[in-house]
Amino acid sequence: MQENTTPPVQIKAIRDGFLLVPSPVASFQTIMEFLSQRLTESHHFLKRARMTLDLRQRPFRAEEVRELRRLLLEKADVELVQVRLGEDLRGLLSWAAEQLAVTLSVDQAHQPEAQPVVVRTTCRSGSRFESEADCFILGDVNPGAEVLAVGDIIVFGNLRGIAHAGTRGDRSARIWALSIEPNQIRIADLVAVPPKGSRRGSGRFEVAEVQGEMIQVTTL
Amino acid sequence: MAGKSIVVTSGKGGVGKTTTVANIGTALAQKGHSVVMIDADIGLRNLDIIMGLENRIVYNLVDVIEGKCRTQQALIRDRKLTKLCMIPAAQTREKDAVQPEQMKDLCADLTNDFDFVLIDCPAGIERGFKNAIAGAHSALVVTTPEVSAIRDADRVVGLLEANLLNDIHLIINRVNQKMVKKGDMMSTADIVTLLSIPLLGVVPESEEVVISTNRGVPLVHDRGSKAGRAFQRIAARLNGEDLPIEDEQHEGFFGRVKRFILS
Numbered sequence: 264m265q266e267n268t269t270p271p272v273q274i275k276a277i278r279d280g281f282l283l284v285p286s287p288v289a290s291f292q293t294i295m296e297f298l299s300q301r302l303t304e305s306h307h308f309l310k311r312a313r314m315t316l317d318l319r320q321r322p323f324r325a326e327e328v329r330e331l332r333r334l335l336l337e338k339a340d341v342e343l344v345q346v347r348l349g350e351d352l353r354g355l356l357s358w359a360a361e362q363l364a365v366t367l368s369v370d371q372a373h374q375p376e377a378q379p380v381v382v383r384t385t386c387r388s389g390s391r392f393e394s395e396a397d398c399f400i401l402g403d404v405n406p407g408a409e410v411l412a413v414g415d416i417i418v419f420g421n422l423r424g425i426a427h428a429g430t431r432g433d434r435s436a437r438i439w440a441l442s443i444e445p446n447q448i449r450i451a452d453l454v455a456v457p458p459k460g461s462r463r464g465s466g467r468f469e470v471a472e473v474q475g476e477m478i479q480v481t482t483l
Numbered sequence: 484m485a486g487k488s489i490v491v492t493s494g495k496g497g498v499g500k501t502t503t504v505a506n507i508g509t510a511l512a513q514k515g516h517s518v519v520m521i522d523a524d525i526g527l528r529n530l531d532i533i534m535g536l537e538n539r540i541v542y543n544l545v546d547v548i549e550g551k552c553r554t555q556q557a558l559i560r561d562r563k564l565t566k567l568c569m570i571p572a573a574q575t576r577e578k579d580a581v582q583p584e585q586m587k588d589l590c591a592d593l594t595n596d597f598d599f600v601l602i603d604c605p606a607g608i609e610r611g612f613k614n615a616i617a618g619a620h621s622a623l624v625v626t627t628p629e630v631s632a633i634r635d636a637d638r639v640v641g642l643l644e645a646n647l648l649n650d651i652h653l654i655i656n657r658v659n660q661k662m663v664k665k666g667d668m669m670s671t672a673d674i675v676t677l678l679s680i681p682l683l684g685v686v687p688e689s690e691e692v693v694i695s696t697n698r699g700v701p702l703v704h705d706r707g708s709k710a711g712r713a714f715q716r717i718a719a720r721l722n723g724e725d726l727p728i729e730d731e732q733h734e735g736f737f738g739r740v741k742r743f744i745l746s
Contacts, residue, residue, distance in 0.1 A: 406677075
């Protein structure tokens, strides 16, 4: 059953030593057995090598790291110098929390603040712009184009495509444009379709915002 | 002096790309320019039929690109105009038979020998489109006053701009003035505002186009035809002449369009 395409452990050569990549699905038992066999086979080759453990795929478990380190040292005199972790830090956090006997949490907000996106052309059909903050369009948004922003959308032109402000659920986000006549506008979780046959060329700024449970477009 | 290579494209099919190429090419040749038209719609060959040259085809575009014949051998001369040539598309091949780089080289070659290289682009925005625009210096986007055609034209303009082809002009085909007046069809002014690219000409809807296509004689040979005249004026403007946009009944309306273009 273990004769799959990928072995439970892969050993790759990197610039300053070797990279040990355990499979994210294999059981720790199989990993240890396979690695132990590999180390016995080639302990001359690997002797005194510097090994990096790659845990970007496999979740972090302190006990496993300890066991692997011991095995490497005993079988082939290989030193474990580094552990690479992926984005998922939950394993590490729960282990650290156990060690310290206190709950740990990571504050996501310390990441650098997202910059607004400024588009200096007409957004044509088929184009899509996404912003982690506000989005400024210096031109028209034509039908078939999509503009999405976590914050507000400000269009210095006609808005005829699809605009979605407050994509993360912020209902206070607003959509500003010289003229709002889109196929559809969305703010947070609300979707609105303009009433049929309404074409006001007010020539002044219009703004769409959530009032009650509805998206309302008003002229400034 | 090196000539200009111009791609005629639209995104949507059936809006009149091939008809436009045939008529503008013929009109330019009538004025004494040397013109070559390339049918880049590999697998769906049409331009030769509209030009009435189907029975003269020996070699085609893919043969030239694969080096099976010299470029000169694939050039088919028009029946009436000696300065007008075309390279037909291959009917039995796929669009993958040509690479954008090869089209670029071919167009560069041809611009040395001809004043105008007109490329008839296939519908769509896939491989064939990328091949057709690879060798072009400028683009003509053809659309009809239909919402779907305009939407596709908008997309194509965006793609052309993304490919750094910034010299783009608009041709609006099959405009029915009666329907525009009644408010049943989008006006040229509305289309130009939406697409925001300069307008090169407006071609009225006409039955003569269908007749001329079926006969294999481009419309510009027929002096009495309105659509033919429109194509002639487009060709003249392409050549740098400053003609006002269509002298239709209502001067004020077209005046507005023109002002928009000049601004």
